[in-house]
Amino acid sequence: MAEVLLSVDNISKNFGGLIAVDNISFNIRVGQIKAIIGPNGSGKTTLFNLISGHYQPSSGSIYFYGFNITKWPAWKSASVGISRTFQNLALFTNMSVIENVLMGVHLHTKAGFLSSIFRLPAFFKREKEAREIAIEKLSLLGISDIAEKKCGDLPFGLQRLVEMARALAAEPRLLLLDEPASGLDIHDRNRLCEIIRQIRDEGVTILMVEHDMNITMSLAEEVIVLDSGKKICEGTPKEIQRDPEVIRIYLGEG
Amino acid sequence: MGGGLLALINLRREKIALMGQILQFLFSGLTNGAVYAVIALGFTIIYNATDVINFAQGEFVMLGAMVMYTFVHFLSWPIPVAFFATIICVSVIGILVEFFTIRPAKNADIISLIIITIGVSIFLRGVAMMIWGKDPVAIPPFTGSTPIVFMGAAIDPQIIWVLVITLIAMIFTQWFFKYTIWGKAMRACAVNKKAAKLVGIKVERLVSLSFALSAGISAAAGAVIAPITFASYDMGTMLGLKGFCAAVLGGLGSGVGSILGGFILGILEAFGAGYISSSYKDAFAFLILLIVLFLKPQGLLGQGEVDKL
Amino acid sequence: MNIHFGSIRYQYIGLLFFVIFLFLIGFFIKNDYYLNVFVLIGIQAIAVLGLSLLMGYAGQVSLGHAAFYGLGAYASGILTIHYGLNPYLAMFCGMAISALMALIVGLPALRLKGHYLAMATLGFGIIINICFKEMASLTGGPSGLVGIPMLKFLNFTFDTSISYFCLVWSIFIILMVLSLHLVNSPFGRAFRALGSHEAAAQAMGVNTHIAKLIVFIISAVYASLAGSLYAHFVTFISPASFGFICSIKMVTMVAIGGMGTLWGALLGTSILVSLPEFLTVFSDYDVLVYGLILIIVMIFMPEGIVQASIKIFRNFKYKETNG
Numbered sequence: 001m002a003e004v005l006l007s008v009d010n011i012s013k014n015f016g017g018l019i020a021v022d023n024i025s026f027n028i029r030v031g032q033i034k035a036i037i038g039p040n041g042s043g044k045t046t047l048f049n050l051i052s053g054h055y056q057p058s059s060g061s062i063y064f065y066g067f068n069i070t071k072w073p074a075w076k077s078a079s080v081g082i083s084r085t086f087q088n089l090a091l092f093t094n095m096s097v098i099e100n101v102l103m104g105v106h107l108h109t110k111a112g113f114l115s116s117i118f119r120l121p122a123f124f125k126r127e128k129e130a131r132e133i134a135i136e137k138l139s140l141l142g143i144s145d146i147a148e149k150k151c152g153d154l155p156f157g158l159q160r161l162v163e164m165a166r167a168l169a170a171e172p173r174l175l176l177l178d179e180p181a182s183g184l185d186i187h188d189r190n191r192l193c194e195i196i197r198q199i200r201d202e203g204v205t206i207l208m209v210e211h212d213m214n215i216t217m218s219l220a221e222e223v224i225v226l227d228s229g230k231k232i233c234e235g236t237p238k239e240i241q242r243d244p245e246v247i248r249i250y251l252g253e254g
Numbered sequence: 255m256g257g258g259l260l261a262l263i264n265l266r267r268e269k270i271a272l273m274g275q276i277l278q279f280l281f282s283g284l285t286n287g288a289v290y291a292v293i294a295l296g297f298t299i300i301y302n303a304t305d306v307i308n309f310a311q312g313e314f315v316m317l318g319a320m321v322m323y324t325f326v327h328f329l330s331w332p333i334p335v336a337f338f339a340t341i342i343c344v345s346v347i348g349i350l351v352e353f354f355t356i357r358p359a360k361n362a363d364i365i366s367l368i369i370i371t372i373g374v375s376i377f378l379r380g381v382a383m384m385i386w387g388k389d390p391v392a393i394p395p396f397t398g399s400t401p402i403v404f405m406g407a408a409i410d411p412q413i414i415w416v417l418v419i420t421l422i423a424m425i426f427t428q429w430f431f432k433y434t435i436w437g438k439a440m441r442a443c444a445v446n447k448k449a450a451k452l453v454g455i456k457v458e459r460l461v462s463l464s465f466a467l468s469a470g471i472s473a474a475a476g477a478v479i480a481p482i483t484f485a486s487y488d489m490g491t492m493l494g495l496k497g498f499c500a501a502v503l504g505g506l507g508s509g510v511g512s513i514l515g516g517f518i519l520g521i522l523e524a525f526g527a528g529y530i531s532s533s534y535k536d537a538f539a540f541l542i543l544l545i546v547l548f549l550k551p552q553g554l555l556g557q558g559e560v561d562k563l
Numbered sequence: 564m565n566i567h568f569g570s571i572r573y574q575y576i577g578l579l580f581f582v583i584f585l586f587l588i589g590f591f592i593k594n595d596y597y598l599n600v601f602v603l604i605g606i607q608a609i610a611v612l613g614l615s616l617l618m619g620y621a622g623q624v625s626l627g628h629a630a631f632y633g634l635g636a637y638a639s640g641i642l643t644i645h646y647g648l649n650p651y652l653a654m655f656c657g658m659a660i661s662a663l664m665a666l667i668v669g670l671p672a673l674r675l676k677g678h679y680l681a682m683a684t685l686g687f688g689i690i691i692n693i694c695f696k697e698m699a700s701l702t703g704g705p706s707g708l709v710g711i712p713m714l715k716f717l718n719f720t721f722d723t724s725i726s727y728f729c730l731v732w733s734i735f736i737i738l739m740v741l742s743l744h745l746v747n748s749p750f751g752r753a754f755r756a757l758g759s760h761e762a763a764a765q766a767m768g769v770n771t772h773i774a775k776l777i778v779f780i781i782s783a784v785y786a787s788l789a790g791s792l793y794a795h796f797v798t799f800i801s802p803a804s805f806g807f808i809c810s811i812k813m814v815t816m817v818a819i820g821g822m823g824t825l826w827g828a829l830l831g832t833s834i835l836v837s838l839p840e841f842l843t844v845f846s847d848y849d850v851l852v853y854g855l856i857l858i859i860v861m862i863f864m865p866e867g868i869v870q871a872s873i874k875i876f877r878n879f880k881y882k883e884t885n886g
Contacts, residue, residue: 074765090763107768116748362865373857380851537693540686548671
């Protein structure tokens with residue numbers, strides 16, 4: 001069994017009186033694709049925000065490669081290799097596609113302030129290298145042709161891919177995908193599945209929230225089911241589909 | 255023995271003088287505080303209805319004072335008539351301001367909206383200067399000017415008027431929001447505009463109403479404070495900013511908070527000016543603002559917000 | 564590789580045209596009064612350039628930037644008059660003081676979001692202005708500080724309008740080039756990212772608190788430099804020039820020109836500084852027209868004049884090719 005990459009230990013989050021995430025624990029192993037499912041409002045996105053460091057948990061701990069990262073702000077988690085996409089696209093709309101992806105690359109390229117504002121040779125060298133990496137990531141997703149386009153002008157499906165390229169450019173060890181397929185048509189969804197598998201094959205561990213059951217069940221090796229902030233069960237897609245509690249929630253919800 | 259008694263009497267005198275001084279500061283603090291509270295309430299009403307921070311709020315106060323002056327001085331209307339006519343006039347100006355500037359800029363971002371209200375403020379100040387000139391004007395006090403002596407403090411009767419009228423304005427707004435259908439709709443609007451629209455609330459009319467209400471109470475504050483401070487075309491800027499401080503202090507968006515913030519600000523300012531330094535009087539309000547923002551950014555009664563991702 | 568740096572190449576070309584334009588002005592305008600207006604535009608534009616980085620790129624509003632402008636001016640004035648310091652050293656001290664103040668205010672203030680940051684800077688600006696008024700032994704109080712020495716370089720004194728015109732605009736051009744480089748570098752991208760979507764910027768490893776603090780300090784230093792240049796130009800300063808209204812005007816210059824473009828800062832400054840000159844026909848009522856123009860521009864071009872013109876131009880071109 002592979003090494004544990006991320007370990008979530010008894011984590012809770014409440015907003016005022018509302019308990020959004022209630023005592024959840026699970027592990028993710030290196031190289032895995034894991035999915036979180038659950039009805040709307042079951043706390044999936046909140047859980048994501050806790051892992052990425054955008055929210056601080058009310059109690060519990062998170063370990064990444066055994067390091068306690070519970071109190072880390074998002075930028076610090078990002079710098080050790082936790083990268084994410086957002087449910088409602090969060091592209092930098094005032095920049096071009098490649099500049100968005102460059103934001104991911106910059107996580108690992110050290111840029112000197114003086115060499116940047118005076119445009120010293122070192123700046124051009126680094127900029128060139130960074131752009132090559134960015135183009136490589138865009139090509140991986142098959143969208144290198146739109147590199148110079150403004151993000152705000154792109155159709156929704158492409159924006160999703162750009163966001164994924166941006167997350168990948170940060171060379172993550174753990175990639176958090178928040179509803180990557182929402183808003184995509186059937187053709188794009190199939191492509192997305194291929195891309196996600198390809199990313200995993202390159203050694204990136206993936207945790208995703210996804211409503212589309214076909215995608216979830218075909219991609220994920222393990223699934224966690226949430227309901228009202230609690231973990232209902234965890235297991236392989238087959239086990240999940242047989243679990244009476246899960247059936248009750250999903251059929252009960254219609 | 256005799257010397258001791260004299261000392262005792264002197265001590266008592268000093269004590270009375272001290273009491274008087276404290277009361278004097280307290281009353282001056284309450285007076286300014288009441289005005290700040292009403293302006294802050296005006297800010298809050300518009301903020302809740304539109305998310306706009308209205309930098310022209312102080313100008314409504316100034317217009318209240320100036321229009322009052324016109325009615326009393328040029329038209330010789332009796333004070334009660336002039337007072338209510340002033341409120342109605344400035345409320346109408348409030349509605350016009352919203353209709354011509356905020357409404358057309360529906361999709362503007364927050365910075366643009368702030369700049370628009372700044373433009374309105376400059377414009378109104380310009381108009382006021384054109385109509386009433388640059389010199390400050392005096393408005394007669396509502397009921398004479400013989401000071402009332404109370405526990406060693408001399409109190410201008412106009413101060414009583416300020417306290418009474420601002421109190422009525424506060425109670426009126428609270429009543430309006432709690433018990434009238436319009437007020438309830440406005441509260442619904444403040445919480446969730448889309449949902450309010452869905453249940454059939456006409457948001458646009460409510461926004462007009464909020465400007466009318468906000469301008470009206472600010473004008474009342476201006477009209478009643480003018481006999482104490484004089485009225486001039488540029489009196490609104492500082493008052494508006496102080497009201498804004500009070501609104502933040504209490505917690506932006508909270509009505510009770512802004513009233514509380516106004517009074518706290520007024521009293522702290524009065525004692526700060528009295529005991530520390532009068533030349534830095536205006537700085538105290540903003541120093542308090544900074545301290546509150548850094549220690550408790552959501553204000554005394556405001557609610558913290560959660561980022562939506 | 565050429566395409567990659569294409570965007571900044573256009574900026575250089577624009578800058579070249581602008582320099583030519585400045586030469587023409589300097590060459591043909593002999594009237595000192597008009598030349599002085601251009602000097603004042605240049606001084607103000609330096610401050611607004613910094614504010615544009617803060618507002619238009621990093622998305623943070625400061626309603627107290629006049630404080631830094633004033634700190635620069637007063638540091639230059641006080642240090643040269645009372646302590647006989649070299650003007651350039653005084654200028655540098657002013658920038659250091661402003662940077663320090665920006666750090667002290669920014670550290671807590673930049674943790675605040677949206678409206679609250681604007682409010683904190685507003686409060687700061689007013690407090691500093693009151694200090695200018697009340698610390699009379701140093702600042703000369705409300706009546707101001709007189710007799711600030713003019714700038715000298717070796718034996719040459721910048722005492723004519725044309726010489727100061729050249730000085731100010733050279734500094735502006737240098738800062739404009741550096742700023743353009745900045746916004747098109749990894750640092751600039753980080754600022755723009757945080758202005759566009761703060762949470763996403765964090766997810767890309769940007770320490771948004773530090774990034775905001777850095778832009779805030781940079782913008783304070785620009786404003787301070789502009790303030791020093793102002794003090795040495797007019798040789799007389801008073802608190803009224805650095806009040807709340809001045810802060811507001813600076814914000815307005817950024818917004819009118821257009822957020823997210825440094826050229827907008829230049830355009831906005833040029834318009835708003837020269838506007839009163841055109842409005843003198845309205846004599847005392849110029850403020851009224853000024854307010855009206857603000858309202859109208861913000862209602863009809865909320866993205867600023869630069870972006871609005873680009874849009875109109877694009878539409879025009881679109882019609883040409885399709886019509």
